[in-house]
Amino acid sequence: MNWESLLQVVRSKVAEAHAAENRLDSRRLFHGRGNCYPGFERVCVDSYHPAILVTLFEEYEAEDELARQLWALLQPFGYTGLAVQRRYRPRAPIVWECGEPVEAPVARRGQLQFPLTFDRQNVGFFLDIEPGRFWLEQQVREKAGQLDNLKLLNLFSFTCAFSVVARAAGELEILNIDLNKGVLKRGQANHQFNQLPMKGVRFVARDALRDFKRYDRSGPFQLAVVDPPTRQRGAFEVETNYAKLLEKLPACLADEADLLLVLNSPAHSEAYFREMVAAASSGYSVVERLPQNPDFPDSDPDGALKMLHVRFNRNG
Numbered sequence: 001m002n003w004e005s006l007l008q009v010v011r012s013k014v015a016e017a018h019a020a021e022n023r024l025d026s027r028r029l030f031h032g033r034g035n036c037y038p039g040f041e042r043v044c045v046d047s048y049h050p051a052i053l054v055t056l057f058e059e060y061e062a063e064d065e066l067a068r069q070l071w072a073l074l075q076p077f078g079y080t081g082l083a084v085q086r087r088y089r090p091r092a093p094i095v096w097e098c099g100e101p102v103e104a105p106v107a108r109r110g111q112l113q114f115p116l117t118f119d120r121q122n123v124g125f126f127l128d129i130e131p132g133r134f135w136l137e138q139q140v141r142e143k144a145g146q147l148d149n150l151k152l153l154n155l156f157s158f159t160c161a162f163s164v165v166a167r168a169a170g171e172l173e174i175l176n177i178d179l180n181k182g183v184l185k186r187g188q189a190n191h192q193f194n195q196l197p198m199k200g201v202r203f204v205a206r207d208a209l210r211d212f213k214r215y216d217r218s219g220p221f222q223l224a225v226v227d228p229p230t231r232q233r234g235a236f237e238v239e240t241n242y243a244k245l246l247e248k249l250p251a252c253l254a255d256e257a258d259l260l261l262v263l264n265s266p267a268h269s270e271a272y273f274r275e276m277v278a279a280a281s282s283g284y285s286v287v288e289r290l291p292q293n294p295d296f297p298d299s300d301p302d303g304a305l306k307m308l309h310v311r312f313n314r315n316g
Contacts, residue, residue, distance in 0.1 A: 001060060001061045001065070001066075003062075003069055005037065005039075005040070006030055006037065006040050006045075006066075007069055007070070007073060009030050009037070010029045010070065010073060011073060013027070013029040013030070013295070014029060014073070014074060014077055017029075018077055022110055024049045025108050025109060026046070026047055026048050026049070026107040026108050026109065026125070026127060027046070027047055027295050028044060028045070028046050028047075028127050028128070028293075028295040028296060029047050029052075029295075030044060030045035031044055031295060031296045031297060032044055033057070034296060034297045034299060034303075035300070035303075036297045036298065036299050042056060042057035042060075043057075043060070044057075045070065046127060047079075048102075048105050048106065048107055048116060049078065049079065050079050050080040050102060051079065051080070051082075051083065051102040051118075052070065052071075052074055052079050052081070052082040052083070053083050053084075053085060053094070053118070053123070054066065054067060054070065054082065054083070054084045054085070055084075055085045056084065056085070056086050056087065057087045057088060058088050059086075059088055064097070067084055067098055068098065070082060070098075071098035071099065075099065079099065080099050080100055080102060081096055081098065081099040081100050081102045082099055083096045083097065083101075083102075083118060084097050085121075087121070091121075094118045094119065102118075105118055105123075107124075107125035107127075109130075109133070109165070111168075112165065112168060112194050113193060113194065114159070114164070114190055115186075115189065115190070115193060117186075124159045125159065125161055126158075126161075127293065127296075128292075128293050128305050129227070129262065129293070129305065129307065131291055131292070132162070132225070132227075132290060132307045133161065133162060135260060135290055135307075136152075136162055136166055136169075136225060137165050137168075139258055140152070140166045140169040140170040140172060140223070141169050143170075143172075143222060143223070144169070144171050145170075149173070150170070150171070150172040150222055151173045151175070151220065151221045152172055152175070152221060152222075152223040152224065152225070153175050153177070153218075153219065153221040153224040153252065154174060154175065154176045154177065154224075154225045155177050155208045155225065155226045155227070155228070155245075156177070156208055156226065156227050156228045156229065157176035157177060157178045157183075157184070157187060157203075157225075158178060158180075158183050158227075159187045160176050160184070160186075160188070160190055160191070160203070161190065162225050162227075163176050163190075163191070163201060164187075164190050164191055164194060164196065167191065167196045167201060168194065168196060172223075173201070173202075174200065174202065175202050175204065175215060175218050175221075176201070176202065176203045177204055177208050178205065178208075179205060179206065179207050179208075179235055180205070181205045184203040184205055188203050202218075208226075208245060209236065209241055209244060209248070212248045212251075215252075216248075216251050216252035217252070218252070219253060220252060220253055220255075221254060222253075222254045222256070223257065223258055223259075224249065224253065224257060224258075224259045224260070225260045226246075226259065226260070226262065227262040227264075228241075228242060228245075228262070230264055230265040238263065238265050242276060243280055246261075246276070246277060246281065246284070247280045247281065249280075249281075250281050253312050253314075255313070255314040255315070256311075256312065256313055256314070257311070257312040258287075258309065258310075259284075259309070259311070259312060260307060260309060260310075261273075261277060261307075262308075263305075263306040263308075264305050264306075266300075266302075266303035266304075268302075268306075269302040270289060270301065270302055270306055271302075273306050274286055274308070277308065282316055283312050283313050283314050283316060284310050284311070284312055285310065285311050286308050286309070286310055287309040287310065287311050288308070288309050289306065289307065289308055289309075290307040290308070290309060292304055292305065293305075
């Protein structure tokens with residue numbers, strides 16, 4: 001297998017990153033899943049300096065040669081270990097194949113750091129949604145100085161990266177909702193790891209849809225992030241549950257609110273998403289679709305991650 005075209009992309013990306021102000025920030029160095037690189041559609045390479053994570057979604061010939069060539073390319077940039085995750089194998093094992101294991105890998109975002117778990121399928125930080133984190137950061141900075149008692153509702157919060165970014169950006173109350181108590185504990189640890197004030201930041205294990213009445217009175221929220229899984233067996237299905245949640249959501253929003261709504265489903269188009277939002281409430285209006293993270297090129301915009309800035313106005 002000739003890996004040279006993949007290596008060229010990585011070489012360009014790492015040189016670009018090395019010259020940037022935040023040169024240690026975590027980013028994707030190669031994104032095959034957007035179908036922009038024929039033959040490499042099932043390969044991704046991520047930088048969590050000083051660790052490199054190569055993810056293989058199907059078996060390739062000469063995988064060890066890819067690891068070796070990447071290591072020769074990247075080691076001069078200060079990386080100390082390269083790991084390979086084989087998603088095509090049961091439990092998606094991660095094996096350190098070059099250099100030394102990085103004992104405590106982190107995702108870096110400017111001054112913020114997010115501890116990762118390289119022993120699980122999802123390491124704990126999603127790189128593709130960075131435009132959404134940047135959007136939220138700007139919203140908090142703008143609103144925290146204008147509104148008293150600013151509140152953020154963070155649904156399907158996972159390890160609470162949105163919450164960390166928001167709390168670092170300004171003074172506000174945050175309610176993180178996720179069904180998984182384990183990821184909420186990691187979310188709390190992420191705040192503590194970054195030495196952020198915990199006052200007003202809550203972590204509540206609830207079903208975002210079915211338990212709505214158990215957290216809706218915590219508002220009104222001027223900001224909300226809704227980033228559900230496409231499919232969570234027995235808990236959430238985009239096609240049947242997303243619209244229902246959006247119909248309920250105005251009950252806990254302020255009369256004017258800004259929302260980040262996310263759809264991570266290649267099977268559903270942007271038009272489908274916009275129509276679902278419009279049908280859920282007359283108070284919703286789509287301001288814009290946020291730009292894709294440039295590290296995640298996709299041959300089909302409808303197949304890529306869809307992030308909508310939606311404004312809510314109770315009076316229409």
